[in-house]
Amino acid sequence: MPKLYFSTNLRHKNYHIFNKPVSKKEFEQKRKEILSSYSNLEKAKKEFSEFKKKAIVKYAYQIKCHNTTGDYMYNCHDVKYGFDTENSKNCRYVADAESTIDCWDMNNTYYKPELNLDVMGALQTYNVKHSVYVLTSSNIEYCDSVHNCESCFGFIGLKKKKYCILNKQYSKEEYEKLKEIIIGNMKKEGVYGDFISPELSPFGYNETLAQSYIPMNEKEAKEKNFNWQDKTTGTYGKETIKEGEIPETIEDVSENPPDGRVDILKEILVCSDCKKNFRITSAELNFYKRMHIPLPHKDFECRHKERMSKRNPRKLWHRKCMKSGCNNEFETAYSPERTEIVYCEQCYNQEVY
Known part of the structure; x- marks a missing residue:
């Protein structure tokens, strides 16, 4: 290697x-x-980090893709605004998608979901709309945590059901009639077609993965009707080792040391960024020793945030290839304010390979 x-x-x-x-x-x-x-x-x-700011980059990470826009994509056909998507076709606004077909506004969808709209979390689904966590089900609308169900509307946490509304069983005829009445009323109120209200989320926006991919401050989140958690979980001020006292080298760290060195597994550390307390586990310490890596000075959440900051955002800008003489244009996750030199695929390959 x-x-x-x-x-x-x-x-x-x-x-x-x-x-x-x-x-x-x-x-x-x-x-x-x-x-x-x-x-x-x-x-x-x-x-x-400074070195990369002057690097030549390809406008998007795409392999075996045709007529697509987005980033981190593999083997996609006619996908617009896709991110972390593979083996998908005829989709719009999808992310974390695998083998997704003829879908729009999807996230975390796998194993051939088809004809879905506005769904978060789908696996082997057909004709599912405005729902969350739907597995191996079809003809579902406004549902949450659905497993092996068919033709259901507005229910939560059921398995192997059919013709249900608000968790109540109906005949096929009753179901179709009542469903039309409900949809008609929702259309009058102007809410049919909207996703499940974010106000119903049990979590604050800043507690979810959404904050990692699309960061927002409290004001921005609340303006979009998201909840916000003022005080996230964790402890503060309980550290037994101060910020500047964390060992610099992995050789200075040990479990049950006989020579007076720091027994890091018994200590409480403090994050250099958020000041939250954290600890080092035995398995973690063994990994650092095996790889000869010094101990982290940040808790795992801040380390995750740092890693995510190195990814391109899930947003696109229309730009032109920066290679002199090239007139190719494209959609890219590299904003015009960034310092990288952005090339189209042809110019990038000629330069790098």
């Missing part, structure tokens, strides 16, 4: 650091130096 460290846009290379070739010995020495302490690792990460 090629050995590369903090490099980008390289092909068929080995022993490179910050895109510069080095000998095998130099590579190992530099790698050990970077990982020798938390400060050195953070310094290298910041240098690489």
Whole structure:
């Protein structure tokens, strides 16, 4: 396996650091130096972040795609505004989708959901609308947590049911008649076709994955009728090791140390970002030791937030290829304010390969 460290846009290379070739010995020495302490690792990460700002990038991460717009896509056909989507066709506004067909406004959908609209969480579904967590079901509207059901409207948490409205069983004729009455009233109120109201969510917007992909502050979230959690779970001010006292190197950390070193598994740490307390588990410590990585100084939520910030946003801008003389235009997740040099696929391949 090629050995590369903090490099980008390289092909068929080995022993490179910050895109510069080095000998095998130099590579190992530099790698050990970077990982020798938390400060050195953070310094290298910041240098690489600045280094990437001047890099050439392809307008989108797409492989085997035709007539698509979006990012992180594989084997898609006629998909517009798709993100983290694969093996899908004829879709609009989909994310985290696999084998999704003829669907619109979908998230977390897998195993051939078809003719679905406005659904969050679907697996092997057909003709499902405005619903949440629907599995192997068909002809479903305004439902939540549905398993193996057919022709149901406005119910929650049922399995293997048919012709139900508000969790009550009806005959087929009664179901069709009552459903039309309900839809008619919803249309008069102007709410039919809307997704389930966000006010009904048991979670605050800032507690969900939505905050990772589409960050909003409290004011922005509440303007869109989302709930907000003022105080997220966790403890503060209980640390037994202060922020600046967390060991710099993994060699200074041990379990049940006989020599007076820090027994990190018995300590309570404090996040350098959010100031929330966190602990190191035994399995986690074993991983850091095996990989020769210094202990983190941030809790797992802030580390997750940092990783997510390195991904492109789920938003597109219309731009032109920045290669001189090229007039290709495209939809890209790289905003015009960013410093990367954005190329169309043809120009990128000519430059990098």
